[in-house]
Amino acid sequence: xxxxAESPPAASPPARWSQKEATRQRVIDAARDLFxxxxxxGTTIREIARHAGVAVGSVFTTFASKGExxxxxxxxxxxxxxxxxxxxxxxxxxxTADRLRTMFAVHFEFEARQTRLFLAxxxxxxxxxxxxxxxxxxxNAHFQEVIxxxxxxxxxQGDVRSDADPQEVVDLLMxxxxxxxxxxxxxxxxxxxMIAVMDRQIGLVAGGFTPKS
Amino acid sequence: xxxxxxxxxxxxIPARPPTRRALAKQQTREKVLAAARRLFSEEGYEGATIxxxxxxxxxxxxxxxxxxxxxxxLFREIMADDMESLRGAMRDAATRGRTLEDAVLKVxxxxxxxxxxxxxxxxxxxxxxxxxxxxxxxxxxxxxVAFHEIFAxxxxxxxxxxxxxxxxxxxxxxxxxxxxxxxxxxQAIFEGWSxxxxxxxxxxxxxxxxxxxxxx
Numbered sequence: 001x002x003x004x005a006e007s008p009p010a011a012s013p014p015a016r017w018s019q020k021e022a023t024r025q026r027v028i029d030a031a032r033d034l035f036x037x038x039x040x041x042g043t044t045i046r047e048i049a050r051h052a053g054v055a056v057g058s059v060f061t062t063f064a065s066k067g068e069x070x071x072x073x074x075x076x077x078x079x080x081x082x083x084x085x086x087x088x089x090x091x092x093x094x095x096t097a098d099r100l101r102t103m104f105a106v107h108f109e110f111e112a113r114q115t116r117l118f119l120a121x122x123x124x125x126x127x128x129x130x131x132x133x134x135x136x137x138x139x140n141a142h143f144q145e146v147i148x149x150x151x152x153x154x155x156x157q158g159d160v161r162s163d164a165d166p167q168e169v170v171d172l173l174m175x176x177x178x179x180x181x182x183x184x185x186x187x188x189x190x191x192x193x194m195i196a197v198m199d200r201q202i203g204l205v206a207g208g209f210t211p212k213s
Numbered sequence: 214x215x216x217x218x219x220x221x222x223x224x225x226i227p228a229r230p231p232t233r234r235a236l237a238k239q240q241t242r243e244k245v246l247a248a249a250r251r252l253f254s255e256e257g258y259e260g261a262t263i264x265x266x267x268x269x270x271x272x273x274x275x276x277x278x279x280x281x282x283x284x285x286x287l288f289r290e291i292m293a294d295d296m297e298s299l300r301g302a303m304r305d306a307a308t309r310g311r312t313l314e315d316a317v318l319k320v321x322x323x324x325x326x327x328x329x330x331x332x333x334x335x336x337x338x339x340x341x342x343x344x345x346x347x348x349x350x351x352x353x354x355x356x357x358v359a360f361h362e363i364f365a366x367x368x369x370x371x372x373x374x375x376x377x378x379x380x381x382x383x384x385x386x387x388x389x390x391x392x393x394x395x396x397x398x399x400q401a402i403f404e405g406w407s408x409x410x411x412x413x414x415x416x417x418x419x420x421x422x423x424x425x426x427x428x429x
Contacts, residue, residue, distance in 0.1 A: 172421060179395070
């Protein structure tokens with residue numbers, strides 16, 4: 001951001017703001033790597049501060065809790081993911097089930113770059129020290145809206161029943177998506193295996209929303 | 214953790230009552246388990262320490278370690294106990310179902326009813342199960358796999374009755390039903406949903422999952 005000559009004389013607030021912003025960015029970067037390496041329980045705010053090269057106190061001036069830092073990390077990632085899906089969506093064709101499969105596959109591939117980070121995100125949803133500012137897995141509206149739009153398009157093209165409750169379908173798909181990740185824990189599944197399982201689960205849910213012929 | 218319960222001793226040697234020593238040991242274990250159950254519910258898995266658990270049980274940490282190898286051992290034992298009781302409750306519930314959908318819904322409700330008074334313990338279990346190190350321990354519990362079987366058995370029976378088609382993909386559908394059952398816990402834990410609210414949501418979810426398998 002550049003300032004032009006008309007701006008009021010440089011005062012300390014913008015300078016302090018940008019320093020605060022820099023700290024925030026350093027904390028987020030350090031936290032992303034630490035959560036991905038040590039998981040949610042294994043990462044402490046002290047460690048995050050040390051890796052970011054900032055004082056523990058200044059972490060707390062920006063974030064109220066570990067859960068809030070993780071929420072921020074994930075929100076930043078999600079923004080990138082949504083951009084990716086936005087780029088792809090005009091090119092996604094076929095039945096509603098197939099379009100859903102493509103969208104979830106993109107998610108799996110994206111999150112699988114930092115598997116443990118995603119697992120930390122889900123684990124954090126049950127954390128005791130969570131503060132109101134944190135937004136754990138399952139409480140983020142953005143992706144849900146994308147799925148609902150896909151279903152609405154399906155109603156228009158005739159392969160989704162018009163009386164199917166979009167929120168119910170979304171909840172089922174999100175549950176299936178999250179729990180497919182457990183295959184990483186229980187079977188050390190790779191991303192291809194997860195996508196294959198998710199594809200079948202989407203097929204089963206589609207059986208519930210496809211109009212009876 | 215080699216422990217012989219007094220009952221087992223009694224069964225092996227019917228004539229002899231359990232020794233005082235065995236009884237005392239059993240009482241110690243039960244005291245520790247009760248204290249641990251309370252602290253895990255209040256502080257979460259990470260927040261509860263063996264030292265606090267020992268203090269709450271009124272004994273030394275050494276006495277706790279004489280009975281349990283570590284915190285995860287304690288937690289696993291509590292979960293295994295609960296899962297065993299829950300499995301029984303779910304099986305009973307399933308037999309009371311009139312249709313497949315009804316039976317599955319009753320199984321869901323048996324679970325939500327069981328955990329209604331111990332939601333915080335469920336919360337601790339979820340938190341452990343999503344940890345890459347803690348997860349395998351908990352998920353490896355035999356009874357956790359057995360929950361899928363309850364749903365699978367109900368669907369197999371429905372295929373035999375002709376309620377579901379032959380291509381019902383029972384295994385995957387059983388898995389999905391269990392996942393869906395679990396996925397409603399956050400509503401119960403964090404949003405205080407009533408059993409009625411959980412029931413009506415579950416009914417719709419079950420209907421969607423089973424719809425594709427119905428014999429048309």
